[in-house]
Amino acid sequence: MATLTVDQRRARDRASTWKDIKRNRWAYLFISPFYLLYAVFGMFPLIYGLWLSLHVWDGISPMRWVAVENYTRLLVDDIWWQAIGNTIWLFIGATTPQLVLALILAFIINSTYIRGKEFFRAAYFMPIVASAVAVSLIFTSLFGERYGMINFGLSFFGVDPINWLGSRQWLKPSIALVTVWQWTGYTMIIFLAGLQSINPELYEAAKVDGATTKDVFRHITLPLMRPVILFQVVLAIIGAMQTFDIPVMLAGGTQSSAPGGTGRAGLVSMVLIYWTAFKYTQFGYAAAMAFILFVLIVIFSLGYNSWQGGNPTD
Numbered sequence: 001m002a003t004l005t006v007d008q009r010r011a012r013d014r015a016s017t018w019k020d021i022k023r024n025r026w027a028y029l030f031i032s033p034f035y036l037l038y039a040v041f042g043m044f045p046l047i048y049g050l051w052l053s054l055h056v057w058d059g060i061s062p063m064r065w066v067a068v069e070n071y072t073r074l075l076v077d078d079i080w081w082q083a084i085g086n087t088i089w090l091f092i093g094a095t096t097p098q099l100v101l102a103l104i105l106a107f108i109i110n111s112t113y114i115r116g117k118e119f120f121r122a123a124y125f126m127p128i129v130a131s132a133v134a135v136s137l138i139f140t141s142l143f144g145e146r147y148g149m150i151n152f153g154l155s156f157f158g159v160d161p162i163n164w165l166g167s168r169q170w171l172k173p174s175i176a177l178v179t180v181w182q183w184t185g186y187t188m189i190i191f192l193a194g195l196q197s198i199n200p201e202l203y204e205a206a207k208v209d210g211a212t213t214k215d216v217f218r219h220i221t222l223p224l225m226r227p228v229i230l231f232q233v234v235l236a237i238i239g240a241m242q243t244f245d246i247p248v249m250l251a252g253g254t255q256s257s258a259p260g261g262t263g264r265a266g267l268v269s270m271v272l273i274y275w276t277a278f279k280y281t282q283f284g285y286a287a288a289m290a291f292i293l294f295v296l297i298v299i300f301s302l303g304y305n306s307w308q309g310g311n312p313t314d
Contacts, residue, residue: 053287063284070288080289082264083272084296086172090247090268091240094176099236101180102187103229107217109188110195121192124185132182136249139178140165143250165250168263175247175266182246183239187232194228195221230308234301241297244270269293 021028053070055063074080109120127135142149143164151161164174198221206216251266252258259275260267269289277286 049287049290052284053291055284057283058281059283066284070285071292073285074288074292079264079267080269080272083260083267083269086260086265087241087243087268087270089172090176090179090243091237093172094179095233095236095240097176098180098184098187099229099233102184103191103225105184105188106191106195107221110192121189124188126185127182128186130182132245133249135178135182136246139174139181140250143174166262168261168265171251171261171265175250178246178250179243187236190232191225191228194225198224226308230305233304237300237304238297241293241300242270243268244274247271248274 052063054065054067056066056070057063105124108114109117114120145151145161145163145166148164150164151159154162162170164170202220202224203216206220211219247260247266247268248271251261251271258264259271259279270293273286273289273293276282276289
């Protein structure tokens with residue numbers, strides 16, 4: 001058999017590709033609406049946003065090319081780094097307890113000793129169905145310093161009224177508490193689905209060998225749940241870095257004169273991007289913030305993924 005040259009192989013591959021396209025042309029035609037919509041509402045805004053981040057634009061005047069000036073400005077912007085710090089704090093302070101609590105609840109509900117599992121699944125999942133804005137408004141009332149139900153309950157234990165939403169010390173814990181309340185049920189459902197996919201025969205074999213509940217959880221449940229936990233943690237990283245509605249509502253709303261509340265304690269990255277673009281009309285600078293946030297999300301997600309890949313569960 002004669003050996004083909006590089007050009008001949010490329011020509012053969014192109015001919016084979018076009019042949020496959022012609023043979024599957026109807027399949028490509030039926031899936032084309034998705035790619036057209038993605039190109040218009042996904043790729044174009046992404047490319048335009050990158051182009052916009054290299055300009056100064058107030059939304060009315062002509063764009064002015066500044067190259068990477070917006071990005072270098074971010075490096076010395078104290079407010080931007082404070083927003084990033086608040087975002088990371090909320091990820092650690094809200095997401096970590098949420099994941100731990102969701103895993104515990106899923107493990108309890110999945111046990112054979114619990115009755116009415118359907119009720120508990122629905123009850124814990126219900127907060128995620130509610131609008132984040134409605135949830136924030138309800139908790140704004142509950143966190144009220146003078147007439148809030150939380151301070152009213154604490155008064156029975158001799159605790160003085162706490163200015164939950166008006167103090168720099170308590171604003172971030174308040175946002176974290178609302179986030180945990182709303183998202184724990186959703187995370188629990190994901191973990192519960194992972195637990196129910198584990199073969200029950202593994203648990204029965206472990207009990208026959210005399211394994212305790214702790215040993216079963218450590219050596220069977222956690223290793224088999226690792227892909228589900230990894231998936232949910234990555235989703236939590238993406239969601240936490242993009243959180244907007246709960247912080248902006250608890251910190252005074254979009255009409256507040258002080259973004260992020262007292263001392264900018266509730267100023268997260270997405271809130272700052274919103275204020276920079278639609279309040280200060282610095283669209284190019286806001287676009288640069290958005291792309292830096294995208295890079296940070298990728299770094300955190302890949303970093304956690306690599307860390308988990310390099311440290312297998314015992």
